Amino acid sequence: MNYSNDSRDVAAVTSPGSIGSHSYEPGALRSALDIKQGGTFNLGALLCDRHCAQGRGEHMALIWENHTGLRKSFTFDDLRRHSNAWAHKLAELGVKPGDRVCLFVDRVPDLYFAFLGILKLGAVAQPLFSQFMADALEVRLADADTRAVITTGRHLEKVRSVRARLPALAWVILTDVKSGAHPTLVEGEVVMTAEEAPPVEFTPFPANEDTPSLLHYTSGTTGRPKGAQHVHGSVLSQYATTRHVLDLRPDDVYWCTADPGWVTGTSYGIIGPWAVGATQAIFEAGFSAQRWYEFIARHRVTVFYTAPTAIRMLMKAPPPTPDQLVSLRHMCSVGEPLNPAAVLWAERVMGRPFHDTYWQTETGAIMISNVPGLPIKPGSMGKPVPSIAAAILDQQTFQPIAVPGKVGLIAFRPPWPSMFRGYFKAEKTYQSKFVGDYYLTGDRGSVDRDGYYWFVGRDDDVINTAGHLVGPFEVESALLRHPAVAESAAVSKPDPTYGEVVKAFIVLRPEHAGSDELKLDIMNFVRKHLSPLAMPHAIDFVEKLPKTRSGKIVRRMLRAQEWGEPVGDLSSLDD
Amino acid sequence: MPDDQQIAQTVLNYIMREYADSLQGAAIDANSPLISSGLIDSLSMVSLKVFLDQTYRLRIPDAEASAEAFDTVAGIVKMLRKLGVG
Secondary structure: OOOOOHOOOOOEEOOOOOOOOOOHHHHHHHOOOOOOOOOOHHHHHHHHHHHHHOOOOOOOOEEOOOOOEEEEEEHHHHHHHHHHHHOOOOOOOOOOOOOOOOOOOOOOHHHHHHHHHHHHHHHEEEEOOOOOOOHHHHHHHHHHHHOOEEEHHHHHHHHHHOOOOOOOOEEEOOOOOOOOOOOOOEEEEEEEEEEOOOOOOOOOOOOOOOEEEEEEEEEEOOOOOEEEEEEHHHHHHHHHOOOOOOOOOOOOOEEOOOOOOOHHHHHHHHHHHHHHHOOOEEOOOOOOHHHHHHHHHHOOOOOEOOOOOHHHHHHHHHHOOOOOOOOOOEEEEEOOOOOOHHHHHHHHOOOOEEEEEEOOOOOOOOOEEOOOOOOOOOOEEEEEEOOEEEEOOOOOOOEEEOOOOOOOOEEEEEOOOOOOEOOOOHHHHHOOOEOOOOOEEEEEEEEEEOOOOEEEEEEOOEEEEEEEEHHHHHHHHHOHHHHHEEEEEEEEEEEEOOOOEEEEEEEEEEOOOOHHHHHHHHHHHHHHHOOOOEEEEEEEEEEOOEEEOOOOEEEHHHHHHHHOOOOOOOOOOOO | OOOOOHHHHHHHHHHHHHHHHOOOOOOOOOOOOOOOOOOOOOOHHHHHHHHHHHHOOOOOOOOOOOOOOOOOHHHHHHHHHHHOOO
């Protein structure tokens, strides 16, 4: 299959750092972003002030709509002014460069203004998914020693419920409320809505390319979630891949459905598109196929970036009408394997295929992709983007595998501009991600004779549900707080819509008997304490869990059973 | 044999009790959009489906359990009727 006509054609790779007219060479990228030698890399300024200085201040930056039909639009000059107001407000509250400021906000306009304001100040933005419940929120705020939390009235009670245990947290900033229309505030709580703030100028912090910018929390197999530390210089990778892989230009209207609580929602839901100077359309609403199609039609969206779970939900819904998607010219997906059926369905029903992209919170930008013009092999992630050295490593020797189709560890050779610079306060864990010359992604895959990469699965126990990583340890810790649970193991289970879901194996306390009602109660318990993502979709009550002789739960055996895979060597199992 | 209104009330009561953290005081009725409005995450509908399966002693087929069908209590009642409840 060749879809080269569906977007701009690009030539074959001609050098390690460029493809066609797209350069990935850092010097060329700096020039494109108008970053002078020794000049500031401040992302907040690059994403809005720069466009104003270049005479594009009146170009539309953000078209926003919510589920009630309320619509607002903002130019790059609006972004500049409103982010200045946020930077000024945070400085006034005593927030300093380097302090972590959490964005625990639904996708309201102030989320975007505050994000830019935090970066202009030189503070570190810590975006968190607003559907997280109190336990998940507390762990991440405590780990980051977060100085201020920006939230909305809808999530204020969750923040208040954990605040007393967070000594570093000086301020809770309530946004998206009109003056006088907010709940009664307590000490340490203030209100800030940029559209109501007085105009103010703000000189951006002189960030260089290694200055910390974002702290994105991600889950691992063991221990608590880890904060992946990113830097202002990440914009080089994000700009290059937004131009090349997403094929975005300043005259595009672009919709990325990812929530900025996750890395896609910042790298390609804020930084990449505004580095390019494109117009973003943001829909602050939940899923509805019909309303999504109407949104694309109403705002004449040209480039669409979403997740395989959303695509599979679209596949289950009535198709769009012939006139709804005529504006679309390019579509990409991210977060989990894009099944071949989804690629073929999209071509038939939406008029063009989805181009899969592969990357992680830690990589900060797209690493492997079906770039425009590259013939798609449905089910493949595509090829490494220019300047990225990817490899499949042997799982024992960590040496590159030369045999096409042989499964190993997906790895990348550092550095690249958007690479994470560490896990916050977890240097040892950070170092464990590197072996020899390579960064290990924790994913398994293979590469075929044509150089296309194929995803196989995780190399650890992390569960990728709807494109979001859930750590089994965090789920098991929540389960242990339920009065009926004595012991548990959380593993992934295949799911036709979400790709993977959480399944829990539970040993009950002697005084409790298993029942369907208890299963439902446990499901809701995890949902209410952690998040809907972490809620087990299936629960088995068991007499005991498989363990090694040293008492460690062998999740891989339970996982293999769920996936119908060989359970492997069981010689170390107790009994 | 429950009528539409009784089914709707049972489902509404359950949602208001179990999803109070997500609703955060938002007033809802049988026609309020829950998932498309973002009030309830689409992943949360899995536990709602389990509740319906248990309460009405059925197994809602995956093909019926779409975000659209679960978007309003009225839609859920319609789906349950189609599956023979009441």
